[in-house]
Amino acid sequence: MKRGFLNSSKAHSKMASVGRPDVHQVLPGVPEGYKTPKVNIKEGDPTIDPKTLPQGAFLFTSLPNIPLDEHDPDNWTSCLLQVATKAQIVDTPGFPRPLLHPPKPRYHIGPTPNMGLAAFSSCALKMGDLILSERALLIAPAHLFAEDNFPEDFTDAQLHQAVFAQAEARLQVAYDRMLPENQKAYMALANSHLQDGSGPILGVMRTNGVNAAPLTRPGDPPMPYSATCKEISRLNHSCSPNTAAEFDMPSFSFRLFAIRDIAAGEELTYTYTDTSASAAVRQKILEPYGFRCTCRACLDPRLSDARRASIHRASPTPALMSMWAEEGLQASPLYGQHAVTLMERYIGAGDLENAMVYARMCSKMKWFGCGAEDWADPAKIKADPQWRKDVK
Ligand SMILES: C[S@@+](CC[C@H](N)C(=O)[O-])C[C@H]1O[C@@H](n2cnc3c(N)ncnc32)[C@H](O)[C@@H]1O
Structure with missing residues (x-):
């Protein structure tokens, strides 16, 4: 019997772009003339051999690594990953394993009176039932990071906007590598960051990102990754959720499970916050999502x-x-x-x-x-x- 499982460490062709956003148009706070640095290390770029890149360098890639204009029934993820992280993924025994799907659909997406869209169970579910498996649309570093020296006369607000602009420019490259239908699905997701200077791609990621914890390698500094999903990102938040998502490295997919018995038609929820914290702290963590939690x-x-x-x-x-x-x-x-x-x-x-x-x-x-x-x-x-x- 395996012990201690809970303690174990456990995305070229040019494509049409759907609703391609213009970074500078949507980021009015960036000083005129400021250009984001070019961060274009793309797999398949004949001028770059990914093997010569430092382990900490970032690489735009698709995982599983199939030609960008090809369809896979299980989809593939457009990624921005550190070179070492990608190596760790492709070296995982069994990668790329097909997705494990439930025998029949167990959920559907529908409207709520006051929380936008949501996911609902389509049948009675038992604790441990697999609800759905999916590969994310986008996986990218969860933290914003700045890549060059900014002009000294930048105000704090301008600095803030320039960092957002850099992040948006980076994400734009990953977005451009998505299949058109994935771009469409991505831009259809909720965005609670329409007023804070986040570009549209960043705003959707910040609203919908699911923690892809297993991609974070032990090391210094730790690099958390955020995964934006077509389906799982439709789940609303609860501080007493009835589902949990697990990232399965061999299939490079998220699996959503019922963590207790769920009645047919019940809303499916997962948590966006730290459920061990007090209600006041949880509300603070939830603020960027633009709602106040009214769970029990x-x-x-x-x-x-x-x-x-x-x-x-x-x-x-x-x-x-x-x-x-x-x-x-x-x-x-x-x-x-x-x-x-x-x-x-x-x-x-x-x-x-x-x-x-x-x-x-x-x-x-x-x-x-x-x-x-x-x-x-x-x-x-x-x-x-x-x-x-x-x-x-
Ligand atoms: C990841 S999306 C969830 C799906 C979203 N409802 C939609 O229509 O696509 C996060 C957004 O859903 C809404 N939301 C999620 N959980 C909520 C809750 N418990 N109460 C109110 N709104 C919620 C908020 O607008 C939040 O920014």
Whole structure:
């Protein structure tokens, strides 16, 4: 039986452009005459051999690496990645594996009265059910970074705008490499950054980016990546979400799972914030998305804040697990770790019935990337080296 899964480290041809935005038109704060530096290291550029680039250099690429004008039923992602990150991806055993799809569609996108579009379950779902798999439209560094020395007389506001302009110019290259239908899908996504100087491509990324954590290699400085998806990015936020997304490196795709049982027609949500934080802190983190969360935990923060604080401190017990579930925090890695701890505790005590309860729970927690479908097997539990080790 695999232990500690929760602790393990775990995008040429020129194409038509849909609604191609003009960086300087949409960034009025950039001083007249300021030109963004050219950042054009594209794969397939005959003047550059990617193998000679430093590991930290950025590369525009498509993953899986198929010709840019070709269609793949599973789509491909237009990426801006560090050279070393790309190497890590293509060296992943099994890459590029086809996507794992549910046997029939389990969700649909539809309107809400006050939250724009949203995703809804099309059937009753069980905890651990795969809802959808998709490759992102765009993956790029989540953090804005400046690439040249700015004129000394720039004001803070101008500096801010110039950094946005650089980011937009970079993203424009990745956007130009997308298939026209992907460009169209990208520009159709929500944008909560229409007034702050973000260019349109950056604005959509900042509104819809999903954390592609496994792409961040351990190192200094860490480079977080943001993935903008056609479908998953339609999910609205909840501080007690009912889904979680896991990035599967071999297939280079996100998998969205039900993290508890979900009724047919229920809205599917995931979290944009830190669910362990207080309601006030969560609202602050959500501010850039342009809404105030009105989920159950935010409407009654006094009770929920106290409960969240205490359950994050407490040691795992079956009663504590119920409190985590009542608070709707099954996406938290700590919840998963507790399930493993309890399973191990019952294995050590030779308590098969209770060990099976938590083994079944762990087996369904596929959003943690554990892929541990067969943990809930009494024969395996009894064959575990720790079986009955704590029995005096
Ligand atoms: C990633 S998009 C989600 C999909 C979006 N509703 C759409 O129409 O495409 C994020 C945007 O959805 C809206 N949104 C997401 N969660 C919300 C919530 N809990 N309450 C109100 N608006 C929300 C906000 O406008 C936010 O900027």
